[in-house]
Amino acid sequence: MSPGDLSAILLTLKLAGATSVILVLIGTPLAWWLSHTRSRLRWIIEPAVALPLVLPPTVLGFYLLILLGPAGAIGGAWVQLTGETLAFSFSGLLIASVIYSLPFAVQPLQTAFQSVGTRHMEAAATLGASPLDAFMTVASPIAIRGYITAAVLTFAHTVGEFGVVLMVGGNIPEKTRVISIAIFEHVETLSYTEAHRLSIGLLIFSFLVLMAVTILHRRAPVRAG
Amino acid sequence: MLIMRGTIRFPEFTANVDVSAPLSGIVGLFGPSGHGKTTLLRLASGLERGTDCYVEHDGEIWQDDRNGIFVQPHKRRIGFVFQDSRLFPHLSAGGNLDYAAKRANPGRADPTRGQIVDMLDLAPLLHRRVEELSGGEAQRVAIGRALVSRPRLLLMDEPLSSLDIRRKMEILPYIERVREEMDIPVLYVTHSLDELSRLADHVLLIRNGGVAAEGSVPEVMQRMDLGPMLGRFEAGVILEGPVLAQDADFSMTDLAIGKQVLRMPNIDAEPGTMVRIRVRARDVSIAVEEPVGLSIRNALRARISDIVLEDGAFAEILLDLDGFGLRARVTRESVALLKLEAGMNVYALIKSSAIDRRLIPGGGKRRI
Numbered sequence: 001m002s003p004g005d006l007s008a009i010l011l012t013l014k015l016a017g018a019t020s021v022i023l024v025l026i027g028t029p030l031a032w033w034l035s036h037t038r039s040r041l042r043w044i045i046e047p048a049v050a051l052p053l054v055l056p057p058t059v060l061g062f063y064l065l066i067l068l069g070p071a072g073a074i075g076g077a078w079v080q081l082t083g084e085t086l087a088f089s090f091s092g093l094l095i096a097s098v099i100y101s102l103p104f105a106v107q108p109l110q111t112a113f114q115s116v117g118t119r120h121m122e123a124a125a126t127l128g129a130s131p132l133d134a135f136m137t138v139a140s141p142i143a144i145r146g147y148i149t150a151a152v153l154t155f156a157h158t159v160g161e162f163g164v165v166l167m168v169g170g171n172i173p174e175k176t177r178v179i180s181i182a183i184f185e186h187v188e189t190l191s192y193t194e195a196h197r198l199s200i201g202l203l204i205f206s207f208l209v210l211m212a213v214t215i216l217h218r219r220a221p222v223r224a225g
Numbered sequence: 226m227l228i229m230r231g232t233i234r235f236p237e238f239t240a241n242v243d244v245s246a247p248l249s250g251i252v253g254l255f256g257p258s259g260h261g262k263t264t265l266l267r268l269a270s271g272l273e274r275g276t277d278c279y280v281e282h283d284g285e286i287w288q289d290d291r292n293g294i295f296v297q298p299h300k301r302r303i304g305f306v307f308q309d310s311r312l313f314p315h316l317s318a319g320g321n322l323d324y325a326a327k328r329a330n331p332g333r334a335d336p337t338r339g340q341i342v343d344m345l346d347l348a349p350l351l352h353r354r355v356e357e358l359s360g361g362e363a364q365r366v367a368i369g370r371a372l373v374s375r376p377r378l379l380l381m382d383e384p385l386s387s388l389d390i391r392r393k394m395e396i397l398p399y400i401e402r403v404r405e406e407m408d409i410p411v412l413y414v415t416h417s418l419d420e421l422s423r424l425a426d427h428v429l430l431i432r433n434g435g436v437a438a439e440g441s442v443p444e445v446m447q448r449m450d451l452g453p454m455l456g457r458f459e460a461g462v463i464l465e466g467p468v469l470a471q472d473a474d475f476s477m478t479d480l481a482i483g484k485q486v487l488r489m490p491n492i493d494a495e496p497g498t499m500v501r502i503r504v505r506a507r508d509v510s511i512a513v514e515e516p517v518g519l520s521i522r523n524a525l526r527a528r529i530s531d532i533v534l535e536d537g538a539f540a541e542i543l544l545d546l547d548g549f550g551l552r553a554r555v556t557r558e559s560v561a562l563l564k565l566e567a568g569m570n571v572y573a574l575i576k577s578s579a580i581d582r583r584l585i586p587g588g589g590k591r592r593i
Contacts, residue, residue: 119311122272125298126305127374128328134299137324141315 031109061167112146231278240434253425271298304371319351361392461505483547
């Protein structure tokens with residue numbers, strides 16, 4: 001394997017890992033809110049979260065590029081703060097990945113929290129547990145399957161993204177060239193052997209992830225109830 | 226006192242709540258389903274907010290919407306036993322107790338986890354996973370968990386209603402022990418006369434979110450005007466008296482009711498033990514003269530205090546039996562033919578086999 005491919009793999013793992021961690025952190029309060037609120041705001045927030053599922057990655061990538069570019073609202077502020085541009089950088093890629101994979105973290109968590117319901121939270125409150133205490137010690141352990149599913153799906157989905165990465169990150173070795181971009185380039189340059197090597201790796205990885213999620217859902221103890 | 230006032234909206238109706246409950250022993254909140262009994266407990270615990278509500282516990286204001294006061298449920302130091310046990314499925318039975326012990330009321334030193342485990346015989350269950358517990362065992366652990374948190378007030382919401390009769394019978398003695406051994410006031414919601422007659426020291430009859438009647442169990446059960454509420458089938462009274470003697474030959478037990486003797490199929494209790502029995506109105510007949518040659522052995526002298534003629538074929542007769550109320554359900558035709566009227570002295574015929582043995586409290590708990 002060429003050093004270029006190896007760095008693409010490492011970069012992909014780094015991006016997917018960071019995206020998963022950030023999304024579980026952001027997705028948890030968002031999913032909790034969505035699963036318990038009666039606010040009408042949810043009729044806007046919920047489809048907005050799901051938007052990346054249906055939007056062409058190029059559309060999302062296009063707007064993110066504008067937003068993150070030096071002239072954009074976020075990108076401009078970033079330049080002023082750090083002196084670097086967000087677009088075509090790892091940080092920009094990370095922001096784009098977080099937005100693009102949001103539904104893959106929020107939806108499993110939301111489903112899990114919904115099945116936890118309020119029953120056990122109420123019981124915890126009557127035992128003297130504050131809402132945060134009850135969330136950490138009762139709702140989260142019961143919803144553990146939702147957390148695992150969210151992390152795994154986010155990771156896998158980030159590994160597999162292409163369009164948004166290309167739009168926002170471009171193809172800069174060791175900075176933004178992830179596996180899917182590397183494959184694209186190998187094909188462009190007719191290096192089919194290298195393309196095969198990376199592609200089959202991704203194929204097997206994706207299959208194993210989905211198999212793990214399936215087994216997890218069948219095997220893990222059903223705790224809600 | 227626990228005082229609750231305010232408005233609660235139900236899907237079908239809106240109820241104005243105005244309830245004051247004494248805080249000693251077991252106070253039964255009794256009434257048919259759908260009349261807001263559970264909601265009252267949830268209001269007391271803060272799990273339900275209601276509209277413009279006021280909740281005061283033992284002089285401490287828990288909720289006063291007009292002055293923007295609301296004490297969060299977890300700061301109220303209450304115990305809540307839900308209809309479904311709501312044990313935490315990710316913890317063992319013992320882990321559930323630990324969860325409560327860790328957050329227990331620091332203002333009290335007891336009961337300790339160990340005391341509760343002993344009292345409710347939880348030791349063999351502690352290592353088990355929640356899903357391995359039977360319904361009755363789960364409910365026992367749930368009662369223990371609530372007590373381990375050392376509450377100032379224990380709220381029990383139909384804790385036995387999801388169990389079959391046998392499991393109920395297994396748990397009732399434990400709830401009785403809670404009453405005997407713990408100095409914790411209990412609000413106990415139920416629609417079962419069995420549980421009420423066996424457990425409650427004081428009853429609030431709940432109708433549309435308000436108190437329709439209150440008093441001791443026998444007092445409330447005698448109230449004629451509440452008949453339609455209690456339901457035709459359930460209409461009846463609770464009689465309370467000491468065991469006089471046991472007849473081993475025929476397996477019969479003599480109870481003193483007022484100055485008279487009621488002979489019952491064997492009640493397992495020492496002479497002198499106070500027992501409560503429930504006599505349903507439909508199991509009481511009336512004779513104007515002392516009957517002879519009847520299989521019914523109990524013919525007690527009583528005076529008619531009131532007669533309520535219903536629209537259909539039946540009438541309800543309230544009798545005074547040496548100061549105890551007794552209800553009889555007879556046809557209007559019988560009332561007319563026997564010329565029954567208030568003030569008449571009659572014989573109340575009580576079919577002893579009709580008395581539900583489940584209603585008889587376990588012996589030895591209520592001595593005179």
